[in-house]
Amino acid sequence: MRNQSSLVDAQTRGAVAIQGIDYIELYVGNALQAAHFFRTGLGFAPAAYAGLETGIRDRTSYVMEQGKVRIVLTSPIDPDSIIASHVHQHGDGTRDVAFTVPQAAAAFELAVSRGARPVHAPQVQECADGIVIKATIGAFGDSVHTFVERHAFHGSFAPGYQPVDDAPPAAGVGIMEIDHVAVGMTEGDLEKWVDFYVEVMGFHQAHEEMVFTERSRMSSKVVENASGAVKFPIVEPKGGTGRSQIDEYLAFHRGSGTQHIALGCEDICSTVAAVRANGVVFLRTPRTYYDALEARVGAVDPAEMERLRSTGVLMDSDDYGRLLQIFTKPITGRPTMFLELIERRGARGFGRGNIQALFEAVEREQRLRGTL
Numbered sequence: 001m002r003n004q005s006s007l008v009d010a011q012t013r014g015a016v017a018i019q020g021i022d023y024i025e026l027y028v029g030n031a032l033q034a035a036h037f038f039r040t041g042l043g044f045a046p047a048a049y050a051g052l053e054t055g056i057r058d059r060t061s062y063v064m065e066q067g068k069v070r071i072v073l074t075s076p077i078d079p080d081s082i083i084a085s086h087v088h089q090h091g092d093g094t095r096d097v098a099f100t101v102p103q104a105a106a107a108f109e110l111a112v113s114r115g116a117r118p119v120h121a122p123q124v125q126e127c128a129d130g131i132v133i134k135a136t137i138g139a140f141g142d143s144v145h146t147f148v149e150r151h152a153f154h155g156s157f158a159p160g161y162q163p164v165d166d167a168p169p170a171a172g173v174g175i176m177e178i179d180h181v182a183v184g185m186t187e188g189d190l191e192k193w194v195d196f197y198v199e200v201m202g203f204h205q206a207h208e209e210m211v212f213t214e215r216s217r218m219s220s221k222v223v224e225n226a227s228g229a230v231k232f233p234i235v236e237p238k239g240g241t242g243r244s245q246i247d248e249y250l251a252f253h254r255g256s257g258t259q260h261i262a263l264g265c266e267d268i269c270s271t272v273a274a275v276r277a278n279g280v281v282f283l284r285t286p287r288t289y290y291d292a293l294e295a296r297v298g299a300v301d302p303a304e305m306e307r308l309r310s311t312g313v314l315m316d317s318d319d320y321g322r323l324l325q326i327f328t329k330p331i332t333g334r335p336t337m338f339l340e341l342i343e344r345r346g347a348r349g350f351g352r353g354n355i356q357a358l359f360e361a362v363e364r365e366q367r368l369r370g371t372l
Helices: 002-013 030-041 082-090 104-113 190-200 243-255 266-277 287-297 302-311 352-369
Strands: 020-027 045-052 057-067 071-076 095-098 118-127 130-138 143-149 173-185 204-213 217-224 231-239 255-265 314-318 321-327 338-345
Touching: 020 082, 020 143, 020 173, 030 045, 030 057, 030 071, 057 217, 071 082, 071 173, 082 095, 095 255, 104 130, 104 143, 104 231, 143 173, 190 204, 190 217, 190 231, 204 231, 204 352, 231 243, 243 255, 243 314, 266 302, 266 321, 266 338, 287 302, 314 352
Parallel strands: 020 071, 095 143, 173 231, 255 338
Antiparallel strands: 020 095, 045 057, 057 071, 118 130, 130 143, 173 255, 204 217, 217 231, 314 321, 321 338
């Protein structure tokens, strides 16, 4: 099987030494307003700021943190910058999925030697608080991966940033970590990028499946690094009589990119209740979904079943345990990027049994937008 052989090959070749996701950077039209949404809607605390006041002339950035999750929201000051171009082309969305590595230069050189496109050679950023070394390679669409090496850095995120001390307090909602980053891929490119992560980055293929609805078909493969700390489900459309949610994403995003970010929670039902009370809107789960749930996953405690029904949270199971998940409606001005909340109870999959319910829910939203 390919996923077993690719894991052996990656281990034999030596993988790029990735310890985890350091941050995810979104390019947005207005970083201040986006930061307000992440604070008031999702409970992220503003941790650092960069802009004109810190000597940065082309951008404004806010670093938002909760648990182990770090989101950087960046908007352009210079209308001719790559940031402005990215927002104009794709709308608000992910530009950089950055990795923590022990040696940024070594990671960069290894990836480039295996065929990665160099974007920024290793750069040393130094201030009184320590040293941060960064190097960047190209990824899917207009996205990039930055390798980040921190030498006992004690400042606010990186040199050029200052702490945010005057923001209203953020009420955390129980988000702990980034579980995975899902990629919407143009048709015919899935294998190319699976090969990129296997051959260049030393990841392995962990899952594969086809998704069918009445009107659309999609192919999905998951690549992850050896530790499982970084996971990329990659999905491409495979025809059908209608426009799938991936087709819609690609049309409005204008190419491949991050379709959603999955945020791991300690108690998803409590998190969903808090986030919904903050005004964030989730996809509606069909009421009939819960009538058939126990036939698929086994017995569910009646009290938990009621919590699932009241919050709209989905449940799935695999050989390792269960997972609970739910999806927001798009959080940008275009019907593109959304968020997933997920709680894992041993399960290693991505909610295979829920995919049908999810896609049917998305297609209902597409009908309302007239894009199905």
